[in-house]
Amino acid sequence: MVCAGGDVVSGCNGDSGGPLNCLGQDGRWYLQGVTSFVSSLVCNELKKPTVFTRTSAFTEWLSEVMLNS
Secondary structure, eight states: EEEEEEESSOOOTTTOEEEEEEEEEEEEEEEEEEEOOSSOOOOOTOOOEEEEGGGGGGGGOOOOOOTTO
16 A cells, blocks of 8 residues: 555545556656545545555556456
8 A cells, every 4th residue: 555645635535446646757657556545534635645555566466467368
């Protein structure tokens, strides 16, 4: 898991499954996470970051599934 946001912006209900994209030093965007859950209070609640599933933890499995599909 990885947390992001919570300072000024964060996820909202219904954002589950959405991407956490980060700009790399090479200028390309990379998928770093998939939204797992958000605060159930309100959108953009201070100090309530969005929690993402870290995609790098599943790289091997994702590659295997894609090769066999």
